[in-house]
Amino acid sequence: MKKTPKVELYTFFYKKAPVIIDQALYIPVMAGNALSNAALEMQGDDTGDHISSKNSYYSELTGTYWVWKNTIQDIVGVVHYRRFLTQQAEPLPYRFKRMLYYLVGIHYKRYGLIYTKDVRKFKHAVLSENEIIDLLNEYDVILPTKRKLKYTVRKHYQRYHNEKDLELLQSIIQEKYSDYSIAFEQMLASKRMYANNMFVMKRPDFDRLMAWLFDLLFEFESRIQLAEYQEYQERVIGFIAERLLNVWFEKEQPRIKELPVIYFKHFKFTN
Numbered sequence: 001m002k003k004t005p006k007v008e009l010y011t012f013f014y015k016k017a018p019v020i021i022d023q024a025l026y027i028p029v030m031a032g033n034a035l036s037n038a039a040l041e042m043q044g045d046d047t048g049d050h051i052s053s054k055n056s057y058y059s060e061l062t063g064t065y066w067v068w069k070n071t072i073q074d075i076v077g078v079v080h081y082r083r084f085l086t087q088q089a090e091p092l093p094y095r096f097k098r099m100l101y102y103l104v105g106i107h108y109k110r111y112g113l114i115y116t117k118d119v120r121k122f123k124h125a126v127l128s129e130n131e132i133i134d135l136l137n138e139y140d141v142i143l144p145t146k147r148k149l150k151y152t153v154r155k156h157y158q159r160y161h162n163e164k165d166l167e168l169l170q171s172i173i174q175e176k177y178s179d180y181s182i183a184f185e186q187m188l189a190s191k192r193m194y195a196n197n198m199f200v201m202k203r204p205d206f207d208r209l210m211a212w213l214f215d216l217l218f219e220f221e222s223r224i225q226l227a228e229y230q231e232y233q234e235r236v237i238g239f240i241a242e243r244l245l246n247v248w249f250e251k252e253q254p255r256i257k258e259l260p261v262i263y264f265k266h267f268k269f270t271n
Helices: 052-058 061-070 092-104 119-125 129-138 153-160 164-176 178-189 203-222 231-252
Strands: 007-013 026-030 075-080 083-085 113-118 141-144 199-202 256-259 261-268
Touching: 007 061, 007 129, 026 061, 052 061, 052 203, 052 231, 061 075, 061 203, 061 231, 075 083, 075 129, 075 203, 113 119, 119 261, 129 141, 129 199, 153 164, 153 178, 153 231, 164 178, 164 203, 164 231, 178 231, 199 203, 203 231
Parallel strands: 007 026, 007 075, 113 261, 141 256
Antiparallel strands: 075 199, 083 261, 141 199
C-alpha cells in the first residue's frame, strides 16, 4: 500500500493578524519572532537553528530558513498570512472586474492575483492537500503565476532599489556558481518574474534549493552595509531572494505548475 506523503505548508506572519486558514495543513509561523512584541499563540521562527533576528532584512526568509532547518516532511510549502495559492476558477464577477484593470492601467500589477476582502467566500478555495499531492505527481514545483512587469527585471530593480545590488549579486554568482550565470542574465532580461518567495515542492528539491539560496544570501549580506538600507529598502535580502529563486528555476528547469494567488488585501468576514 502506497504511503500518503506528509504535506505541510507554512503561513508566515510578521504582525498580529487573523489566521484566515485554520486547517491542519497550513501552519502559522511568526517570522521575525525574535524581534516581535506580539504575544501570539503560534510557532515562532526563533527556536532551534534560526536567523529570526535578521527579519528586518530577510522578511519571510527567516521563516523559510526556520522551516528548512527545523522541520521534516515529504512535501513543503511557504505562503503568506494573506496570500494563498488556489487551483479554483476565479468567480465570474471577478473576471469581469479584471477586464477593468486594463482601463485603469493596473493589469500588470494585478496579473495572477485575485484581490478580495471576502474571507468566507474564498478561504475554501485555497490549495488543498489532495490538490497538492495530485499536482506534484505530475509536476516538481507549484509556484504563483509569474508576474508581468512593465520593464525587464533588471530595469524594474534599478527603478525601485539599488542597482549596485545586482552588480554585486552577479559577481558572487560568477565566483560561487558560475554555471548559473547565463540563467542570471536571462532572469534580468525577462519581463516576467515569480514573486513573493512562495512555493510548494518536494522536500529533496527544497533542501537543494535552500542550500544554494542561503549560501548566496549570506555571502551577499557579508559584502554590503546593512545600515545603508533604510525603511522599505531594509528588506533588501528578501528582494534579492525573489530574483535568485527565478535564477534557480531558470537553470534547473523543473516541471512547474503556476497557480493564481488569492490576495486578501483586507479582512472582511461575511456570512
